[in-house]
Amino acid sequence: MGQTRAVGLPRWVVVPAALGALFVLLPLVAIVAQVDWSNFWGLITSESSRTALWLSLRTSTASTVVCVLIGVPMALVLARTSFPGQGVVRSVVLLPLVLPPVVGGLALLYTFGKRGLIGQSIEVVGTTVAFSTIAVVMAQVFVALPFLVVSLEGALRTGGERYEVVAASLGAGPTTVFLRVTLPLAMPGLVSGAVLAFARSLGEFGATVTFAGSKEGVTRTLPLEIYLQRETDPDAAIALALVLVVVAVLVIGLARQGRSAL
Amino acid sequence: MLGRMTRRLLPYLALLLLAPALVACGGDDDDTTVTVYAAASLKKTFEQLASDFEADHDGVTVELVFGGSSDLVSQIQNGAEADVFASADTANMDKLTADDLQGQDPQDFATNTLQIAVPPDNPADVSSLQDLADPALDLVLCAPDVPCGAAAQGVAEAAGLTLDPDSEEQSVTDVLGKITSGQGDAGLVYVTDVLAAGDDVMGVEFPESADVVNTYPITTVEDSDESDLAQEFVELVLSDSGQKVLTDAGFGAP
Known part of the structure; x- marks a missing residue:
């Protein structure tokens, strides 16, 4: 506690807060305690583990980029305009946050699958997303997009429009205002949104396994590999789980550093 | 100050203390329950067998837990209170016997291709x-x-x-x-x-x-609270009527 607050906290909040922290922390400690350290390196550097980790990092990066490209305009529209039915649109966009990922996977399947709503038209173009890495990225974007939109929309609303109005009154066009004023001001929100989206993509399992399938090097990301390894080699599954935890902690830690530097 | 806080906290503390008792109450009725852990592929047949079993045993409820055989074994190894375990393959049954958790020697009851x-x-x-x-x-x-x-x-x-x-x-x-x-x-x-x-x-x-013929073994689980009923359930699965339910669903005889 670096600063003293004028209004003290009720003392009793410490107990449930500490219990909550323990509830999250203990399972992580349990994973670390369960790791077979003597074989750890061998387990996480096996061919299939490295392939899965690499695939996870690549797809999560790709899906984060897609999330930024389509999520920023979405957040802008939601935060800066008003149109009839906006509340409904926002709810629908945020739906994947509360939807079980498996349901998201099914929805994607019946949309972009070979017999899906528009899957057949895609196939006419000569390509199919079935069982491809693209399907993995689509599943990740579906579940991760709301994280970016929520985070950025919040930042845009809190930031307000004052500086944009001033810039416009000085003659800046909408695009200039967006690039020179809105975006820099909302950057912390965008960064944390992007980090959340990346982290969510990295952990994505249900939609991927339902929509994309599971094939080494193509669609079997780290969470799928962990789930599969658990079947035959629990030690490898735990070792890989720890890798996923470490990567997630690193990503979040780096993002915090990045934010405070902004 | 502290006294007031304690008074405010009392309801919560009381809840915390009572919670285990309330949970225990929920499970404390006259019904006897046999818990059967069975491979997911057995869902339809074992649901049928469970209702047959309940019909023959007044006041007995068969609780079915379905899942991947390896998941089920690891749950039993970690202390899940199963009375019967039916595996979709011998490899997972071997994991159970390797830990000496079987109540009797496993018996094959079905095959699948x-x-x-x-x-x-x-x-x-x-x-x-x-x-x-x-x-x-x-x-x-x-x-x-x-x-x-x-x-x-x-x-x-x-x-x-x-x-x-x-x-x-x-x-x-x-x-x-x-x-x-x-x-x-x-x-x-x-x-x-x-x-x-x-x-x-x-x-x-x-x-x-x-x-490639896949064999399904079944056994009672050691330290079962309802070992007699568990034994009877295994016997039902191996009986002629039990076997008929299984063959109707496409399973082969062991």
């Missing part, structure tokens, strides 16, 4: 195991690490084929999901799965399926 599952209109026109080797076909198998995948690999090897699946799924359900949605053109699952899926998939028999 593979069948090709295709969407009802069979878009890739699959009629034999050899057709699955066509690279243009979207083939979905179980991963070699899970029993149905090991069996798929076994029939392919016996037929001298190399299969290159487009996806290696975690479970039979995942394979069937890809077939019913038309995403995959063909998959290898058990005969019973094809029957259970009804009109959503079509089964294609192939002679090589006889090369």
Whole structure:
């Protein structure tokens, strides 16, 4: 506690807060305690583990980029305009946050699958997303997009429009205002949104396994590999789980550093 | 100050203290419960057998827990209170006996063989195991690490084929999901799965399926609170009427 607050906290909040922290922390400690350290390196550097980790990092990066490209305009529209039915649109966009990922996977399947709503038209173009890495990225974007939109929309609303109005009154066009004023001001929100989206993509399992399938090097990301390894080699599954935890902690830690530097 | 806080906290503290008692109350009725852990592929048959069993035993409830056999074993190894365990393969039953958790020697009660599952209109026109080797076909198998995948690999090897699946799924359900949605053109699952899926998939028999026969063992679990009832349930599964339920669903005799 670096600063003293004028209004003290009720003392009793410490107990449930500490219990909550323990509830999250203990399972992580349990994973670390369960790791077979003597074989750890061998387990996480096996061919299939490295392939899965690499695939996870690549797809999560790709899906984060897609999330930024389509999520920023979405957040802008939601935060800066008003149109009839906006509340409904926002709810629908945020739906994947509360939807079980498996349901998201099914929805994607019946949309972009070979017999899906528009899957057949895609196939006419000569390509199919079935069982491809693209399907993995689509599943990740579906579940991760709301994280970016929520985070950025919040930042845009809190930031307000004052500086944009001033810039416009000085003659800046909408695009200039967006690039020179809105975006820099909302950057912390965008960064944390992007980090959340990346982290969510990295952990994505249900939609991927339902929509994309599971094939080494193509669609079997780290969470799928962990789930599969658990079947035959629990030690490898735990070792890989720890890798996923470490990567997630690193990503979040780096993002915090990045934010405070902004 | 502290006194006031304690008073405010009292209801919460009381709740905390009472919670375990309340939970215990919930489970404390006159009913006796036999808990049966069974492989997911046994769902329909064991639901039938459980209701038969309840009909014959007044005041007895059979609680069924279905899941992947390896999940179930690890739950039992971690202290889950199962009275009966029915596995979809001998390998997972061996894990249980390796820890000496069986109440008796496991007995085989059913067998299952593979069948090709295709969407009802069979878009890739699959009629034999050899057709699955066509690279243009979207083939979905179980991963070699899970029993149905090991069996798929076994029939392919016996037929001298190399299969290159487009996806290696975690479970039979995942394979069937890809077939019913038309995403995959063909998959290898058990005969019973094809029957259970009804009109959503079509089964294609192939002679090589006889090369890999999957055996289902059942046993009571050691330290069961209801060992007598558990024993009776196992006997029901092995009885003529139990076997009829299983063969009706497509299972083979042990």
